[in-house]
Amino acid sequence: MMRKNYYRKLAVMGGLMIVLLAFQKYTSREKENFPEIRFITENTIPPDLSDFDPNDLDENQWMHLGFSEKQVATILNYKKIVGGKFTSKEQFKKCYAVSPEKFTELENFLILPETGNGEHSGKFKSYEKKEIMVSKKFNPDRLTINDWVNMGFSEKQAEAILKYRNYLGGTFVSKQKFRECFIISSENYIKLEPYLLLPEKTPDSFRNFEKKYGTPSKIQYRSFDPNVLDKDGWKALGFSEKQAQTIVNYRDRNLKGSFTTPEDLQKCFVISSEKFAELRPYIKISPEQNKKHETRQETDFSKTDLNMITFKQLLEFGLDERSAGSILGFRKKLGGFVNKQQILDTYNIDKDIVQKLISTCLLNTSNVPKYSLTDAPEEWLKNHPYFKYSADKIIFYRISNSDDAKIWKLLKLKPEYEMRMKLYVK
Structure with a gap:
C-alpha cells in the first residue's frame, strides 16, 4: 500500500515537471518583431532633411519644413526687412515666427555662420545692449531717424525701424504691429510700450485689408523734379x-x-x-x-564754432529764422555757451535740426567770461539769465563775506540752480 502511494506521488511530481517545462518553453520563445512606433506631430521637420541655405527657399519649401502659411509670410517679410538675405543663424533665430523649439530642430541643417560678420549683421550686432531712454508719450509714426537715435538706437537701427514703418504703409497701426518690428527687442518694447500713442490692438479694418490684399506695399514712386515739389x-x-x-x-x-x-x-x-x-x-x-543756379560757398560746419556761428550760417544749416534768432539771443545773454546742452535748452527751436547742428559743430569756451561771486560786476549778475534772480542776495552777502563758499551756503539754492550758475564761475 505504501509503495502504491509512493508511485502515485512520483507520477504527480512528474506531471508537474512536464507542465513547468512546457510553460517555460512557451514564455521563452522569441517575441514578435513589431516595427518602431513613431508619432507624427504638427510642425515637425521632414525625415529626409539635409543641409540648406534659408535664403534659397520659396513659400512651398518653407511650408514643407512645417511652417504655416502665415508663418512663412512673416519669415519672408522679415528677410526683406533685414536686407533681403539672412546673414547668420543668430539673425534667423530673431524672426519671431521661428520658435526656440523650431530653431533647435533646424539649427544643425542651416548653411549659415553662427554670428554675422557681414554687412547686415554688423548693423545690428549690439543693438540689444544699448540703453533706451524715453520720458514722455510719443507717436512712433512721427519720429525721424534722429528721434530714434536720440532715444538710444543706432542710426542703422533707426533706418530699419523706418523701413518697417514704410513697409506697413507709413504707419505702425497698433502696438501689436509695432511689437512685430524685429529690431525692437522684447526688453526694449517693455520700456517703450507705456509711452506709445497707438491703439493696443490692430483695427479690424487693417486686418481685413491684409487678409484681402496682403501687407500694404511700399510707396509707388514716379519720376519727379525735387525743385518743383511743395x-x-x-x-x-x-x-x-x-x-x-x-x-x-x-x-x-x-x-x-x-x-x-x-x-x-x-x-x-x-x-x-x-x-x-x-x-x-x-x-x-x-x-x-x-x-x-548761382555758385555758392558752403560753410564747413565741422570747423565752425557754436560761439561764433552767425545768423546766416544757422539759416544755411537749415534752421528757420525764429530758431536761429532764439539761439543767438540766448548766447548773447549768457555771454557764450559753455556746453552744448544749453543750446538744446533754448526756447522756440527745432530740436531735431539743432541736435544735428551740435553734433556737427565745435564749441570753444575759452572766451566765455567767468567771475567769482565776490568780484562779478553787478550789471553782469543782474542781466545774466542764471544769476539775475539771486543777484541782489549775492551783492548783499558779499559785503560781509569775501569767501565764495560761504556765499553759496547763504544762498541756499536748489542743487540744479547752483550747478547751472557754477558753469560761469571761475
Missing part, C-alpha cells in the same frame, strides 16, 4: 509733415531754391541713405535749374 509733394513720397517742411526749407534757404544734383538731396539730414537709394532712380532735375 510740402504735400514730399509727403506723398512718404515723408512726415515735419520732414517735408524741413526738406523745403533746406532747398529754399540752404540751396537758394534748387537742388542741382540728386546727391544734394542726400545732404539733407531727414533723408536717410536708405530713403535716398529708393528715390534716386526717380529724381529728374530740369537742366534749366542748373543754368539758373
